[in-house]
Amino acid sequence: MLIGEILQVAIAAIWANKLRSFLTMLGIIIGIAAVITMVSLGEGAQRQVQARLEGLGTNILTVRPGQQMFGGLDRGDNEMTAKHAEALRVAPRYIAAVSPEMSRRQQVTYLAGNSNNQIVGVWPEYFELQNTKLAKGRLFTDGEERGRRRVALLGSAVGDRLNINTSLLLGKNVSIRGVPFEVIGILETKGDQGFNNPDETIYIPLATAQFRVFGTERVSTISVQAIDAKSMDPAIAEIDRVLRRAMRQKPGEPSQFTVRNQTSLLETFQETAQTFTFLLAGIAAVSLMVGGIGIMNIMLVSVTERTREIGIRKALGAKPRHILLQFLIEALVLCIAGGIVGVATGFGFGLLMQKMAQWNTAVAPGAAIGALVFSAAVGVFFGIWPARRAAKLDPIVALRHE
Numbered sequence: 056m057l058i059g060e061i062l063q064v065a066i067a068a069i070w071a072n073k074l075r076s077f078l079t080m081l082g083i084i085i086g087i088a089a090v091i092t093m094v095s096l097g098e099g100a101q102r103q104v105q106a107r108l109e110g111l112g113t114n115i116l117t118v119r120p121g122q123q124m125f126g127g128l129d130r131g132d133n134e135m136t137a138k139h140a141e142a143l144r145v146a147p148r149y150i151a152a153v154s155p156e157m158s159r160r161q162q163v164t165y166l167a168g169n170s171n172n173q174i175v176g177v178w179p180e181y182f183e184l185q186n187t188k189l190a191k192g193r194l195f196t197d198g199e200e201r202g203r204r205r206v207a208l209l210g211s212a213v214g215d216r217l218n219i220n221t222s223l224l225l226g227k228n229v230s231i232r233g234v235p236f237e238v239i240g241i242l243e244t245k246g247d248q249g250f251n252n253p254d255e256t257i258y259i260p261l262a263t264a265q266f267r268v269f270g271t272e273r274v275s276t277i278s279v280q281a282i283d284a285k286s287m288d289p290a291i292a293e294i295d296r297v298l299r300r301a302m303r304q305k306p307g308e309p310s311q312f313t314v315r316n317q318t319s320l321l322e323t324f325q326e327t328a329q330t331f332t333f334l335l336a337g338i339a340a341v342s343l344m345v346g347g348i349g350i351m352n353i354m355l356v357s358v359t360e361r362t363r364e365i366g367i368r369k370a371l372g373a374k375p376r377h378i379l380l381q382f383l384i385e386a387l388v389l390c391i392a393g394g395i396v397g398v399a400t401g402f403g404f405g406l407l408m409q410k411m412a413q414w415n416t417a418v419a420p421g422a423a424i425g426a427l428v429f430s431a432a433v434g435v436f437f438g439i440w441p442a443r444r445a446a447k448l449d450p451i452v453a454l455r456h457e
Contacts, residue, residue: 082346091401
């Protein structure tokens with residue numbers, strides 16, 4: 056028997072029992088659809104994390120004040136001020152830029168508009184350090200920061216909460232906690248970062264925030280940019296050495312600050328999302344195995360039903376390998392057809408979740424190809440036993456079968 060004839064006979068046998076064939080494929084369809092859907096969710100989450108990583112700037116370290124402990128009780132954060140950031144500016148070896156930061160939510164008004172926004176006091180270096188670009192206007196200068204000038208930069212969505220187009224606020228005065236600030240620049244859209252939304256944030260000079268708005272010299276964080284990716288660890292060591300000296304800490308004492316690598320945090324989150332994707336895909340793969348067992352069961356039933364047909368084919372000259380190939384192709388066609396429908400269904404569910412639930416989904420072509428290859432492997436694995444059983448039938452015994 057030629058391969059073409061074997062394929063034709065196999066497809067004809069499947070088509071003769073359309074409902075049973077569809078129900079047999081259902082396990083494969085559900086398994087593949089589940090795999091594609093889960094992988095699309097995981098891929099979308101990883102791409103979102105990558106976008107956040109790029110939006111945070113490169114080679115960034117964050118210094119936060121440590122906790123004051125007395126008698127086992129937490130007495131709040133240690134004091135950290137702009138002077139500690141200035142110490143990091145003195146003859147740096149592995150540090151490219153530094154900017155202290157302090158932030159609080161404050162009431163913001165413009166004409167009849169009123170909103171509660173995050174107000175962030177920073178140095179001018181902050182915007183380059185955090186990869187924040189200017190859309191209109193200009194950034195404030197070192198002179199304006201030292202002079203405690205009342206100037207402000209607005210995130211692209213600040214105006215939405217004040218019932219006005221943000222770009223129209225350029226050159227106008229907005230009030231922060233009753234203090235008027237001149238809007239000198241509008242920043243480009245960065246998107247929600249999960250823990251905050253920079254597009255709804257107002258940035259002002261650090262000294263202005265300390266003495267005109269917040270009334271404290273303490274800063275919440277110091278952002279530090281290493282000169283390159285290879286200098287991250289030396290930069291951490293340099294920060295530790297400089298700040299310990301600035302805070303007059305003795306050798307061996309616990310640090311009064313912590314240094315965090317934002318890139319490492321996001322990479323950890325990305326690895327977690329990937330692990331979660333593999334876990335869900337593994338659960339979905341169980342559905343494929345169940346579907347494969349269903350195919351093996353149906354193929355065994357098919358062999359029993361067609362025992363006389365097998366005997367006639369062998370009597371007419373068909374060899375065991377031809378019979379084996381026929382039933383193996385039937386199992387393979389069922390699995391591949393189920394895989395194709397499952398991939399299409401998975402894509403459909405991914406798009407549906409993206410539109411209905413606003414979840415980020417993305418499916419790499421490799422995932423679809425891998426799913427089809429896996430479904431074909433399931434067909435071969437679970438189809439080989441029924442096919443061998445059919446091939447080993449004695450033609451005389453098969454012809455006597457009723």
